[in-house]
Amino acid sequence: MSAASCLLSKDQFLCSICLDVFTDPVSTPCGHNFCKNCISHHWDISYRCQCPLCKKVFETTPELHINTFISEMVSQFRHEAQQKVSSSSAEQQAAKPGEVPCDICTGTKLKALKSCLVCLASYCQTHLEPHLTMKGLKRHQLIDPEENLEGRMCMKHDNPLELFCKTDQTCVCVLCSVIDHKTHEFVPLREECEGKKAELGKTDV
Numbered sequence: 001m002s003a004a005s006c007l008l009s010k011d012q013f014l015c016s017i018c019l020d021v022f023t024d025p026v027s028t029p030c031g032h033n034f035c036k037n038c039i040s041h042h043w044d045i046s047y048r049c050q051c052p053l054c055k056k057v058f059e060t061t062p063e064l065h066i067n068t069f070i071s072e073m074v075s076q077f078r079h080e081a082q083q084k085v086s087s088s089s090a091e092q093q094a095a096k097p098g099e100v101p102c103d104i105c106t107g108t109k110l111k112a113l114k115s116c117l118v119c120l121a122s123y124c125q126t127h128l129e130p131h132l133t134m135k136g137l138k139r140h141q142l143i144d145p146e147e148n149l150e151g152r153m154c155m156k157h158d159n160p161l162e163l164f165c166k167t168d169q170t171c172v173c174v175l176c177s178v179i180d181h182k183t184h185e186f187v188p189l190r191e192e193c194e195g196k197k198a199e200l201g202k203t204d205v
Contacts (some may be wrong), residue, residue: 013074016053017042019135022074026064030056033070040064100145102127112145117160120149143190156180164192 013021017038024036032053034042043049049058094108095101101109102124112122116131118140123131131137141160146152152161159173167184177186 013070013077021078022070025067025070025074027067027070028056028064029058029062030054033067036064036066100147114142114144115146115149117141117143117149117152117162120153122146122149141190162189163187164189 015022015025015033015035015038017034020035022033022035025033026036026039027033028039028051030051030053032051034052039052042052043061049061050056051058093111095111100112100115100122102112103121104127105124110124110126113125114128114131115122122145128142131140131142141162143152153159154161154173154176157173157175159175161171161173163172163174163177163186164170165172165177165181165184165186168181171189172181172186177184
């Protein structure tokens with residue numbers, strides 16, 4: 001089983017309705033799998049009972065039973081994923097003086113890998129995971145670990161400083177760009193930072 005489990009990926013266990021790993025997976029008569037709550041809710045709000053994937057219409061709402069095989073596979077996948085997270089956490093280092101600590105860790109604060117300008121928090125590898133996998137959080141702007149995150153916020157509009165005004169050579173937020181810097185030239189702050197780093201790299205060589 002362990003040899004086969006190496007081939008398992010998260011995509012194989014995603015419900016096509018909620019786009020998350022199956023919870024109580026059930027199979028429809030046409031052979032497709034969904035979370036029990038997802039497909040039940042889908043049929044509750046639909047005007048006809050139809051498979052969301054193949055569009056097969058059912059005259060009466062099928063009786064749904066937990067697919068024990070998929071349920072066991074999902075359980076094993078979750079267990080292995082948790083073990084990977086635990087082992088990677090063990091490999092991570094505690095934040096040393098001068099390094100940015102994770103804001104979520106309790107007890108020993110691990111070294112932060114990224115800071116989020118939307119959440120105004122810094123995250124170690126384990127606590128960063130939701131920002132890399134969850135749909136809503138993926139849109140947040142991540143930067144290299146920064147201790148003074150408030151300094152990355154626009155004092156006037158309380159928004160992240162996401163843009164660089166080339167005209168005034170200053171960092172601005174989206175509201176600044178449309179209110180105070182209307183006709184100015186902008187680039188994403190990340191792009192400007194990378195450009196500056198590249199220039200510094202050339203001078204070092």
